[in-house]
Amino acid sequence: MTQSLVSEAKVYLPQSVLREPNVFFRSALKDLGLSFHIAWAIFYRDFSAKYRQTFTGYLSAIVPVLITTISFVFLQKSNIINFSEANIDYGSFIFINTIFWELFSESCLGPTREIQNNVSSIIRLNFPRESIFLASFLNVMSNFIVKILIALVFSYFLQIKLSWNLVLLIPMLIGLLTFGFLIGLLVLPLSILYSDFKLVVDVILRLAFFLTPITYQIDYAKLGHSWIPKFNILGYYFTNIKEIIFLGQFPPNLNLICLFSLLSFSFLFFGWILYRISIPILIERMPS
Amino acid sequence: MNKDIVLSFNQVSKKFSRNLKRSLYYGVKDLLGEIFLNDSKRGELRPQEFWALKNISFDLKKGESIGIVGHNGAGKTTTLKLINGLIKPNTGKIFVKGKVGALIALGAGFNPILTGRENIRVAGAMLGYTSDEIKTKEQDIIDFSEVGEFIDSPVQSYSSGMMARLGFSVAIHSDPEILLVDEVLSVGDLNFVIKCFRKIFEYQHNGGAMLLVSHNIYNIRANCSRALWIEKGELQMFGPVNEVCDAYEASVAQQNTEGAQGELFNDERVHVSDVKYPLLFASGNDLELSFSLNSAVKIQKPILMAAVFTLTGVNIVSSIQEMESFDIGLHKMKLKIPNLIISSGSYSLNLVIADTQINNQLYASTNQNKFTITGTTNEYGAGLLKLASSWVHEKI
Numbered sequence: 001m002t003q004s005l006v007s008e009a010k011v012y013l014p015q016s017v018l019r020e021p022n023v024f025f026r027s028a029l030k031d032l033g034l035s036f037h038i039a040w041a042i043f044y045r046d047f048s049a050k051y052r053q054t055f056t057g058y059l060s061a062i063v064p065v066l067i068t069t070i071s072f073v074f075l076q077k078s079n080i081i082n083f084s085e086a087n088i089d090y091g092s093f094i095f096i097n098t099i100f101w102e103l104f105s106e107s108c109l110g111p112t113r114e115i116q117n118n119v120s121s122i123i124r125l126n127f128p129r130e131s132i133f134l135a136s137f138l139n140v141m142s143n144f145i146v147k148i149l150i151a152l153v154f155s156y157f158l159q160i161k162l163s164w165n166l167v168l169l170i171p172m173l174i175g176l177l178t179f180g181f182l183i184g185l186l187v188l189p190l191s192i193l194y195s196d197f198k199l200v201v202d203v204i205l206r207l208a209f210f211l212t213p214i215t216y217q218i219d220y221a222k223l224g225h226s227w228i229p230k231f232n233i234l235g236y237y238f239t240n241i242k243e244i245i246f247l248g249q250f251p252p253n254l255n256l257i258c259l260f261s262l263l264s265f266s267f268l269f270f271g272w273i274l275y276r277i278s279i280p281i282l283i284e285r286m287p288s
Numbered sequence: 289m290n291k292d293i294v295l296s297f298n299q300v301s302k303k304f305s306r307n308l309k310r311s312l313y314y315g316v317k318d319l320l321g322e323i324f325l326n327d328s329k330r331g332e333l334r335p336q337e338f339w340a341l342k343n344i345s346f347d348l349k350k351g352e353s354i355g356i357v358g359h360n361g362a363g364k365t366t367t368l369k370l371i372n373g374l375i376k377p378n379t380g381k382i383f384v385k386g387k388v389g390a391l392i393a394l395g396a397g398f399n400p401i402l403t404g405r406e407n408i409r410v411a412g413a414m415l416g417y418t419s420d421e422i423k424t425k426e427q428d429i430i431d432f433s434e435v436g437e438f439i440d441s442p443v444q445s446y447s448s449g450m451m452a453r454l455g456f457s458v459a460i461h462s463d464p465e466i467l468l469v470d471e472v473l474s475v476g477d478l479n480f481v482i483k484c485f486r487k488i489f490e491y492q493h494n495g496g497a498m499l500l501v502s503h504n505i506y507n508i509r510a511n512c513s514r515a516l517w518i519e520k521g522e523l524q525m526f527g528p529v530n531e532v533c534d535a536y537e538a539s540v541a542q543q544n545t546e547g548a549q550g551e552l553f554n555d556e557r558v559h560v561s562d563v564k565y566p567l568l569f570a571s572g573n574d575l576e577l578s579f580s581l582n583s584a585v586k587i588q589k590p591i592l593m594a595a596v597f598t599l600t601g602v603n604i605v606s607s608i609q610e611m612e613s614f615d616i617g618l619h620k621m622k623l624k625i626p627n628l629i630i631s632s633g634s635y636s637l638n639l640v641i642a643d644t645q646i647n648n649q650l651y652a653s654t655n656q657n658k659f660t661i662t663g664t665t666n667e668y669g670a671g672l673l674k675l676a677s678s679w680v681h682e683k684i
Contacts, residue, residue: 012373012382014330016322041413049401124392126373127414189319193312277322280376283369284304285315 031128039134061146069094072215088246092158097214103144105205107180110136112191123286129279161248168244172237175261182264185271189278213238294497295348300380302341302366310336331379340366341521353498355508357536358518364501368468389464394455400444404454415462425461433457460487467498505533555650557585568660575625587614593640594623604672631672632661
């Protein structure tokens with residue numbers, strides 16, 4: 001709310017806000033417009049606080065990625081995992097894929113986490129709720145940027161092929177973000193209400209980590225009747241990421257990815273409606 | 289609608305569930321109801337639900353202040369949440385015109401690791417400041433909060449009073465048109481509380497409207513022109529502040545008189561009976577007490593004490609006297625405390641009979657003999673004692 005809202009009248013009614021779609025969408029768009037600087041302030045607060053209390057500073061962002069990488073490299077060296085791509089270093093492969101996977105999983109969990117981090121403000125102050133969602137987006141993006149910048153600094157050791165082809169990562173990035181945030185918004189109401197639902201989301205994400213070619217690779221030409229890899233859209237994202245970063249090639253499934261990203265983006269609109277409708281219902285049930 | 293009205297509650301009701309699991313289940317149902325426009329039964333109670341507010345109607349005009357009184361759980365905070373648009377009503381209509389500022393949780397959203405200055409920026413943004421407003425008002429906020437050089441220290445090093453001062457300062461500088469104040473001024477030292485009320489007065493003087501929730505009736509009388517009394521979600525009274533506060537205080541006094549538990553110690557050597565005193569009288573009248581004492585033994589150096597206590601245990605006044613010895617047999621005792629000028633409310637007349645020393649008690653009653661003092665309308669002096677005093681003006 002800024003001076004532009006001074007003297008503006010608001011009417012709160014018991015009926016569903018969707019009964020007056022014009023009013024609903026007008027106020028949603030207005031709130032979205034007012035949200036950016038609040039989201040930036042919340043993001044700045046979270047980002048500053050996060051790295052201020054660390055010993056290693058920004059490098060701490062990469063610690064979980066490093067631990068995952070070391071664990072899988074150890075498994076591969078022990079011949080437990082078979083990685084047959086001769087041109088790609090397995091450690092680098094895991095390192096990069098984990099960064100992108102964390103981008104996706106943080107997108108899925110980010111909105112719920114951000115709401116929970118700001119409960120004390122949400123239940124007492126009425127500010128545009130879109131700012132919480134946008135702050136969560138900025139937090140996820142900032143985490144990714146810190147990690148990817150560190151990866152680029154060590155690009156020589158990670159065998160990343162620095163070329164203009166890397167621009168093609170942008171559709172991958174947008175796709176993973178929109179799909180992740182779509183899931184994040186859809187699961188948010190139930191995740192806030194029921195703690196076990198949040199746990200289920202967490203378990204599904206862990207399962208998805210293993211069902212997606214992050215620590216291994218898939219040859220889609222030789223899949224046969226295995227339907228899980230075929231229908232796991234995330235697999236196509238990660239295969240493309242591998243092709244772009246390590247082989248410097250044009251991604252094979254770019255059209256599919258773009259189409260799916262566009263679909264996710266469209267459905268994000270419905271996620272936003274759900275988010276907006278659910279907040280007053282959730283506030284009633286949040287501990288004060 | 290009158291164009292001066294900035295807030296209107298029209299037959300507003302709000303229901304909650306007593307049971308957590310039900311509440312969560314109803315949350316899912318309500319969400320689906322919102323999406324699929326299935327909201328026809330919103331005005332009916334479902335199993336394990338209760339009305340936190342029921343058919344409440346009132347309005348607030350520009351420049352006016354309304355106090356909300358009621359016991360804990362009466363629905364005061366729910367009313368503020370509805371006005372603030374945090375939750376939706378189940379029936380009725382709420383009309384709010386203008387920017388709402390909430391002095392509800394001072395320091396909500398503060399991150400303990402960040403400095404006071406950094407927290408001003410975040411809290412300010414949430415309270416509706418634009419980026420430029422934050423820059424312009426930052427120094428005023430810091431000056432008002434009296435945090436001084438600590439402003440660049442992490443707020444985790446602040447005392448609770450400092451945190452509340454900074455929170456109040458950020459909230460009050462947001463220039464709201466309707467200010468919601470919920471019992472926040474109980475934090476902080478007296479000087480700061482006085483400063484806050486001065487700031488609130490300045491806000492009212494500039495045409496700001498306010499809703500004040502407080503258990504401190506003096507604050508309600510001093511800052512509001514009208515009051516709303518809610519009890520168990522239902523409107524008991526809405527009108528001029530002194531009328532509503534008098535009625536509310538009388539009700540509290542009656543409930544306290546009926547509710548508080550008393551204790552009695554009675555040694556077998558004495559028997560006290562026929563205790564008489566007025567149950568209800570106006571402040572400033574004489575308090576007269578009489579009782580019969582039947583002593584089974586001779587008491588050498590009896591001590592009699594009668595003391596007026598609040599029901600929460602604060603001693604207002606006491607009368608203690610060493611007497612000549614009491615012989616065996618029946619005695620009639622009388623006490624008069626003239627001009628008992630104490631604030632309206634419920635009190636207890638505690639009685640002690642001791643031998644030789646006050647702690648050598650033969651009889652002691654605590655919170656047994658309750659009475660109510662009424663009648664301080666149009667006075668908003670604080671304190672339990674109402675001394676007859678007068679100012680003299682002399683031009684030098």
